[in-house]
Amino acid sequence: MNKGYIICVDDEISVLETIQQQLRNEFGESHEVEIASSAEEALALVEEIQNSGYVIEVVIADQVMPGMKGSQFLEEVHKILPDSIKIMLTGQAGLDSAIHAINHGGLSRYVEKPWNTKELTGDIRFLIEKFRQNLENQHLINELSRKIQELEKQNQ
Template sequence: MEKNVILCVDDEKIILDSIKAQLKENYGNLFLYETAESATEALDIIEDLELDLSTNLIIISDWLMPVIKGDEFLIKVHQMYPNALKIMLTGHADYKSIKKTEDEADLYKCIKKPWVRSELFSCIDSGLQLT
């Protein structure tokens, strides 16, 4: 059975709550929605999910986070789950970090904060068509 998971990672809870509410409003029960306030917490969640090849995993991650930045986190995820759809949602990443994530983690898209809901949904929709 196919499982669809969206994992949002940001060190600001208000951002996580907002993204999750928008995603649920748009996609309803199509996805399992998970949030993490750090890359370490997100890696634990991914491990707990016991993902398999039929899982559509979408990661929406901030870049500027304490301890492990978003680019490093997405590279780690890519090493474990190369087919995951990786989206960076940030107001702070520099071009070099974005380019590194594109090259080493197959970053699908970088969306600047504050994000536009329709742009985020369109990104997820088009990204899922590629998987």
């Protein structure tokens, strides 16, 4: 399988650089880790990567950003990439934003800052395995459907 993509978006550059380094250390052999400093920049990045034919497996967003909030951004991402893993980071835990992201953005995890690196990377590893299993299952279902159609044609 080609390298998957992990996209991180946060308006705090120091947070972006930290999480990018942590994720590259953990997933660098299997994933490209890209960063964006705004939701709008991240949406453009999602479009660019998707148009290049690569798979975006994980999107991590801060909740509190100027312009589009993380929950709104993840809702937009969910419309484009409904099966991708979506994680919200926040330094300001708020139940309303978590509920919105879960209900409308297909949120996989809600993580408070500062995060525990081992816990976060462990969660991401588990979610990526689940994502890839789902992709493989879908591929097998499609292949099985194709073979069933071939057999039905032969039996006519």
